[in-house]
Amino acid sequence: MQMQSVTPARLVTTGLAFGESPRWHGGRLWVCNWGTSEIIATDAHGNREIMLIVPAVLPYSIDWLQDGRLLVVSGREGLLLRQEVDGKLVTHADLRGLSKSPWNEIVVDGRGNIYVNGGGPAPAAGEYFGPGTIVLITADGAARQVADDIAFANGMAVTPDNKTLILAESHGNRLTAFDIAADGSLSNRRAWADLDGYPDGICLDAEGAVWYADVPNKHCVRVREGGEVLQTVTVDRGCFACMLGGADRRTLFIVAAEWRGFEHMVGDARTGQVLSVEAPAPGVGWP
Template identity: 80%
Template sequence: MQQSPASQAHLITAGLAFGESPRWHDGRLWLCNWGTGEIMLTVPAVLPYSIDWLPDGRLLVVSGREGLLLRQEADGSLVTHANLRGLSKSPWNEIVVDGRGNIYVNGGGPAPAPGQHFGPGTIVLVTPDDSVRQVAENIAFANGMAMSPDNKTLIIAESHASRLTAFDIAADGTLSNRRVWAELDGYPDGICLDAEGAVWYADVPNKHCVRVREGGEVLQTVTIDRGCFACMLGGAARRTLFIVAAEWRGFEHMVSEVRTGQVLSVEAPAPGAGWP
């Protein structure tokens, strides 16, 4: 296993609140700055929120606690693309759009138990014809998602189960054949997929990003001095791993004036692949 200490990671920017949902799009790195309402613009989205793009280039924003999937129009305005309120009693979290325009949003689920912030999670599908349906349930804290380049496999981070879980994707977007993709010694948050079929996952309490094969073999670890919330492969030939990180002080302190968020980068052994 290859170790990459923090000294090998390049600091790109600092002074963020909580960076989340990083995306490489149109030659630029985009991310959500939780606690401020900022993406690369300020949006009226409620934490948690995440982003991706439709095939035609329009930006989508998940406004988690509002239960709304928003779409940015050509004039910059945000309109409701899909209303998810009736499908969950918990906030929505992450989004990924595949190469066919199918939109997967996760999080949500039943009302959280006392003292918990999220109930068992779900995945919903919003199709290009705007139909909305649940395609998976009982996710143990639904977090990052990644899609294979052939649109046939979806991988999701189940943070509270310390695993990556995979589904087969049917032609109509339905998910089936749920299986453990990798058991992990950690708590996966945001994830991304590379061209060798490995997954990078960010881990907040363990303060690192880890590259693993299907089955759980650890290939590389990048350790830094604060919690890693998400990661994305981008840059020239998509061979740069971008890491968004911040000091974690608990859910109750996510919205504050403290600005410990950073974006760091490290050279990756294989380029990014699939979606997002």
């Protein structure tokens, strides 16, 4: 029996293109505003600021090193960029030799290991993405592939003990888990939850549940390992990602926008929103 409840969301801010890769950092929600090259930050009341203009249109995603420097995945360019203390962006890792497809999401775990996904072989005719991969960038800057054959790699999260990485496989309709070894390698690949949906961005909470965003179904869903649905937040447009934040990390922030297909992602439409809802358990782990 599923313990599902549908919860309404509150509008935080509007007028974005496509919000992606939300991160709670420094008391604000940071969002990659795809199609504009902007990285923005907004507080819980919708007051927002452009934090950075990046040399990418889409996809691009963000996280932070343990010393506080910002990392930006420039997906189509195949570069992982780092913002120095003077504000300049420099290359942290060159991923072009590891993939013929764009890179997508990033997570930095509690030990400083960096995981970036997407990439993979060149897509087949008529497709936008080939089978995805995950690469690991270690503290010495070395990058290597640690997983492959992923059905559209999307959101990633690492558990608080740094022992498990959970991945959204959007075209596989599942959340997939890996054990993380001491050297950052991934093993013991397994289904964490088979879903009736298309998981995009994800985050973890203190009760061991995962929130996932779903574009076609226009909702965010909280699930246990095994797939039991605990809560659903339904909105009027596609949900691209979600993040637990706020003062006590009990606010679920959702980035949503009208979806008109990959070919229409860049344009003048500004249907993107940030919404929020109070969550039953605080966020934990990384991001």
